[in-house]
Amino acid sequence: xxxxxxxxxxxxxxxxxxxxxxxxxxxxxxxxxxxxxxxxxxxxxxxxxxxxxxxxxxxxxxxxxxxxxxxxxxxxxxxxxxxxxxxxxxxxxxxxxxxxxxxxxxxxxxxxxxxxxxxxxxxxxxxxxxxxxxxxxxxxxxxxxxxxxxxxxxxxxxxxxxxxxxxxxxxxxxxxxxxxxxxxxxxxxxxxxxxxxxxxxxxxxxxxxxxxx
Amino acid sequence: xxxxxxxxxxxxxxxxxxxxxxxxxxxxxxxxxxxxxxxxxxxxxxxxxxxxxxxxxxxxxxxxxxxxxxxxxxxxxxxxxxxxxxxxxxxxxxxxxxxxxxxxxxxxxxxxxxxxxxxxxxxxxxxxxxxxxxxxxxxxxxxxxxxxxxxxxxxxxxxxxxxxxxxxxxxxxxxxxxxxxxxxxxxxxxxxxxxxxxxxxxxxxxxxxxxxx
Numbered sequence: 001x002x003x004x005x006x007x008x009x010x011x012x013x014x015x016x017x018x019x020x021x022x023x024x025x026x027x028x029x030x031x032x033x034x035x036x037x038x039x040x041x042x043x044x045x046x047x048x049x050x051x052x053x054x055x056x057x058x059x060x061x062x063x064x065x066x067x068x069x070x071x072x073x074x075x076x077x078x079x080x081x082x083x084x085x086x087x088x089x090x091x092x093x094x095x096x097x098x099x100x101x102x103x104x105x106x107x108x109x110x111x112x113x114x115x116x117x118x119x120x121x122x123x124x125x126x127x128x129x130x131x132x133x134x135x136x137x138x139x140x141x142x143x144x145x146x147x148x149x150x151x152x153x154x155x156x157x158x159x160x161x162x163x164x165x166x167x168x169x170x171x172x173x174x175x176x177x178x179x180x181x182x183x184x185x186x187x188x189x190x191x192x193x194x195x196x197x198x199x200x201x202x203x204x205x206x207x208x209x210x211x212x213x
Numbered sequence: 214x215x216x217x218x219x220x221x222x223x224x225x226x227x228x229x230x231x232x233x234x235x236x237x238x239x240x241x242x243x244x245x246x247x248x249x250x251x252x253x254x255x256x257x258x259x260x261x262x263x264x265x266x267x268x269x270x271x272x273x274x275x276x277x278x279x280x281x282x283x284x285x286x287x288x289x290x291x292x293x294x295x296x297x298x299x300x301x302x303x304x305x306x307x308x309x310x311x312x313x314x315x316x317x318x319x320x321x322x323x324x325x326x327x328x329x330x331x332x333x334x335x336x337x338x339x340x341x342x343x344x345x346x347x348x349x350x351x352x353x354x355x356x357x358x359x360x361x362x363x364x365x366x367x368x369x370x371x372x373x374x375x376x377x378x379x380x381x382x383x384x385x386x387x388x389x390x391x392x393x394x395x396x397x398x399x400x401x402x403x404x405x406x407x408x409x410x411x412x413x414x415x416x417x418x419x420x421x422x423x424x425x426x
Contacts, residue, residue, distance in 0.1 A: 039253025124253075161410070167385075171389075
């Protein structure tokens with residue numbers, strides 16, 4: 001548990017993750033990309049999984065790459081909105097802001113692991129689409145960067161390199177879909193709380209310093 | 214710079230990374246997998262890149278998956294050997310052991326980024342081969358786990374969850390190939406030193422506590 005406040009507030013809206021509403025095409029593409037990778041999934045295979053013709057599929061999406069981009073954008077917008085709500089919920093305390101945002105990101109990594117795992121396919125986007133996606137994703141990075149910067153300036157965190165520490169924090173969260181399985185021992189909430197504590201260490205702020213567990 | 218000792222010892226053998234000797238088939242497969250992913254690279258395409266026939270290729274490797282496994286094993290044995298030398302170089306000090314091992318891992322992530330990026334293809338291995346690969350990779354995890362455990366027991370590190378912190382440390386290093394480019398501003402040594410400092414924070418050990426910078 002990160003802090004007493006966050007425990008009290010275990011029902012905050014950003015902690016509840018309902019199934020994401022995807023169109024049948026996006027749902028089928030997500031399955032295909034997860035099972036066989038972007039290059040291992042043909043447009044024909046996606047159309048087959050949805051039960052539509054290939055022209056019908058192209059009516060909605062310009063290309064297979066367009067489908068991947070659409071999925072990445074849905075995914076990133078979702079995590080961005082949650083992270084912002086979690087941040088706002090942290091009041092004026094960088095510790096609480098950071099633990100909330102890390103929890104929000106990890107909850108989504110564990111609950112929507114197929115979508116989160118798509119991150120590994122980003123390198124197959126064309127340079128322009130990769131750039132477009134990066135702009136969307138930058139929102140999450142900037143949010144965490146802002147918290148780490150503010151915490152360091154106020155002496156709450158102790159960090160040698162603020163941007164690199166931010167990158168390291170995001171990396172540890174993003175790698176979770178590689179090993180997390182819903183059938184495993186840990187619930188999403190448990191993983192989220194563990195990473196909130198690790199994140200406080202990473203920014204040089206011990207959770208025990210202010211409030212004992 | 215992690216500590217004065219590591220600066221003095223900038224020429225340690227585990228810090229020098231010579232080009233890895235790969236067979237022409239493995240070299241061609243690595244290029245293909247990096248450019249188009251495991252599923253996006255056919256055995257025919259690998260044979261074409263090497264300039265051999267498909268039967269000749271199958272003479273050396275049972276399958277495309279066998280080639281991926283061979284690459285992953287070469288890659289992991291290389292990092293394992295370096296990490297162990299770096300560890301031994303850290304003497305009896307968990308701080309120095311950890312910064313050395315993190316530096317060794319990051320140096321390899323930045324210098325051999327194509328090979329390191331293969332990690333993302335592991336999920337396409339069959340369950341048996343994934344298990345076989347995990348056994349090889351476990352060596353690196355166990356080395357870091359041992360250092361974090363020892364440091365925590367001796368009160369040098371302050372960590373709430375030792376195995377999860379170890380996983381987080383490895384994840385932040387493993388994500389480096391996603392963004393690191395040899396043409397960028399940072400040299401491999403600079404990235405390695407930044408991550409050594411971040412790692413000390415992550416295990417709740419400030420580098421400034423013992424020796425001022």
